[in-house]
Amino acid sequence: MVMGDLVREVDVAIVGGGPGGYSAAFRCAELGLETAVVDAGRRLGGACLWEGCIPSKALLHVGAVLGEAERAKEFGVDFGEPRIALDTLRKWKAERVVGRLARGLAAVAKSKGVEVIGGRGVFEDSRTLRVEGDEPQKLRFTSAVVATGSAPSPLPGLGLAPDRVMDSTAALELPDVPERLLVVGGGYIGLELGQVYAALGSKVMLVEMTDGLLPGVDRDLVQPLARQCEKLFVKIRLDTTVTSLRETGSGIEARFGGDTVAFDRVLVAVGRRAVSADLGLETTRVRPDARGVIAVDERCRTADPRIWAVGDVTGEPMLAHRAMRQGKVAAEAIAGRPAAFDNVAVPAVVFTDPEVAWCGLTESEATRAGRPVRLAKFPWAASGRAATLGRSDGLTKLIVDPDTGRVLGVGIVGPGAGELIAEGAVAVETALTVEDLAVTIHAHPTLSETLMEAAETLLRPA
Numbered sequence: 347m348v349m350g351d352l353v354r355e356v357d358v359a360i361v362g363g364g365p366g367g368y369s370a371a372f373r374c375a376e377l378g379l380e381t382a383v384v385d386a387g388r389r390l391g392g393a394c395l396w397e398g399c400i401p402s403k404a405l406l407h408v409g410a411v412l413g414e415a416e417r418a419k420e421f422g423v424d425f426g427e428p429r430i431a432l433d434t435l436r437k438w439k440a441e442r443v444v445g446r447l448a449r450g451l452a453a454v455a456k457s458k459g460v461e462v463i464g465g466r467g468v469f470e471d472s473r474t475l476r477v478e479g480d481e482p483q484k485l486r487f488t489s490a491v492v493a494t495g496s497a498p499s500p501l502p503g504l505g506l507a508p509d510r511v512m513d514s515t516a517a518l519e520l521p522d523v524p525e526r527l528l529v530v531g532g533g534y535i536g537l538e539l540g541q542v543y544a545a546l547g548s549k550v551m552l553v554e555m556t557d558g559l560l561p562g563v564d565r566d567l568v569q570p571l572a573r574q575c576e577k578l579f580v581k582i583r584l585d586t587t588v589t590s591l592r593e594t595g596s597g598i599e600a601r602f603g604g605d606t607v608a609f610d611r612v613l614v615a616v617g618r619r620a621v622s623a624d625l626g627l628e629t630t631r632v633r634p635d636a637r638g639v640i641a642v643d644e645r646c647r648t649a650d651p652r653i654w655a656v657g658d659v660t661g662e663p664m665l666a667h668r669a670m671r672q673g674k675v676a677a678e679a680i681a682g683r684p685a686a687f688d689n690v691a692v693p694a695v696v697f698t699d700p701e702v703a704w705c706g707l708t709e710s711e712a713t714r715a716g717r718p719v720r721l722a723k724f725p726w727a728a729s730g731r732a733a734t735l736g737r738s739d740g741l742t743k744l745i746v747d748p749d750t751g752r753v754l755g756v757g758i759v760g761p762g763a764g765e766l767i768a769e770g771a772v773a774v775e776t777a778l779t780v781e782d783l784a785v786t787i788h789a790h791p792t793l794s795e796t797l798m799e800a801a802e803t804l805l806r807p808a
């Protein structure tokens with residue numbers, strides 16, 4: 347018998363070992379189901395650990411340290427010009443940050459009895475998954491979970507040129523610090539990685555197709571970030587698309603808005619697309635839509651009763667914590683437990699300087715839907731803690747139901763907004779009212795007081 351003929355019986359076969367896949371696998375194993383994860387890289391962590399959340403946040407931390415050191419001059423502390431040893435930085439990111447977490451995930455899988463199989467998973471029918479690659483075999487499953495994630499979208503019509511044109515994965519490898527960097531796309535990745543490279547010393551120009559950074563996010567939350575980016579970047583061009591990229595001997599020429607500008611590297615960050623092609627889904631009842639997105643119900647079940655899907659492959663918002671929650675819901679549902687992805691607050695955090703975070707209903711969504719809301723805004727200029735940090739440029743706002751006082755959404759911009767939004771998520775998820783927030787004692791002086799202070803503004807008589 348050759349290896350590829352080997353047929354194994356498992357309760358649950360999971361395709362993809364990212365946050366969605368490993369969360370589903372760990373919970374399935376905890377619930378007593380024999381579970382195997384098939385991952386093309388034979389490792390757990392997916393885009394999040396290897397080429398996404400974790401390495402980008404490690405580099406953003408480095409950028410934040412550099413930014414703080416620069417700001418310290420304001421109160422009389424000068425560390426001098428920073429010297430950056432790129433090799434040490436790359437090694438720290440790869441070994442001390444990503445490597446350490448990867449070893450942790452592998453150990454958890456082992457302790458829970460989750461098998462990780464290296465190879466590409468391809469469905470042969472609604473009961474069988476073929477594994478292609480180093481460890482060829484077939485898995486006969488009772489249930490399967492598709493957790494194949496997403497991949498960077500290329501620039502339409504331009505394709506991805508080698509070397510000098512980077513996607514986020516290549517940019518996170520930090521091949522060098524280019525003197526002139528063009529960032530195409532003013533969304534999460536363009537802003538986070540644009541700020542990383544600017545902090546390391548690149549002259550960054552950013553080109554965004556729409557009329558503002560972070561399209562869709564409330565403008566008052568974006569404004570402080572836009573102001574900071576105007577300082578950090580040499581130029582931001584809105585309402586602009588790149589029409590051609592041409593490699594020259596010494597660099598790359600980009601055409602946009604009637605101009606031709608030379609750069610040393612280009613980072614393309616124009617969104618991500620679901621990975622569902624070449625998965626053999628046509629042999630099942632799962633039919634991804636034109637964008638490759640797999641539709642699921644609130645239990646994360648696809649149109650095929652044996653097949654579930656979680657994470658980026660199920661569409662927006664493509665965020666790791668959503669994938670993890672979906673993974674746990676799918677596992678519980680597979681085990682026959684009552685579970686549903688019925689969360690009302692999926693927090694979103696852009697880890698820039700300043701951070702922008704929101705959850706639940708946004709002001710723009712309420713306006714678009716014609717839904718009446720009350721807004722409470724607390725500018726950080728009035729926050730004692732913000733003053734001690736030298737950061738009064740933040741804002742905390744609440745989107746509140748006018749009849750019940752229930753907190754429907756929270757938006758925060760400022761350093762630490764990504765941590766502060768957790769209180770907003772609890773408030774929205776558990777239907778707290780502004781009064782609940784206002785009467786809860788928040789430690790002084792902290793930035794969390796801004797949530798309480800914002801709530802108090804709605805309790806005062808007009």
Ligand code: FAD
Binds near residue numbers: 385465668
């Ligand atoms: P993925 O993490 O994409 O994992 C999918 C896995 O499936 C991969 O390991 C892949 O190799 C494997 N696979 C695919 N096809 C097959 C196949 N046929 N057979 C076997 N294996 C297969 N989100 C946040 O919440 N916070 C952040 O700060 C954040 N930062 C990010 C920064 C960057 C630069 C990027 C690119 C993304 C970031 N994200 C962030 C998004 C986050 O990474 C994704 O939402 C998350 O990884 C999705 O998890 P997933 O399990 O759906 O898929």
Ligand code: NAD
Binds near residue numbers: 533556696
């Ligand atoms: P994005 O959707 O956040 O932003 C893409 C930006 O590119 C948009 O502003 C869009 O208008 C612009 N754009 C699209 N086509 C363009 C073109 N031809 N020319 C110029 N601009 C163009 O996508 P992203 O930044 O690539 O990130 C992908 C996804 O990864 C995010 O949506 C998010 O789900 C996830 N992510 C999350 C985090 C986080 O949670 N902190 C960080 C990074 C990535």
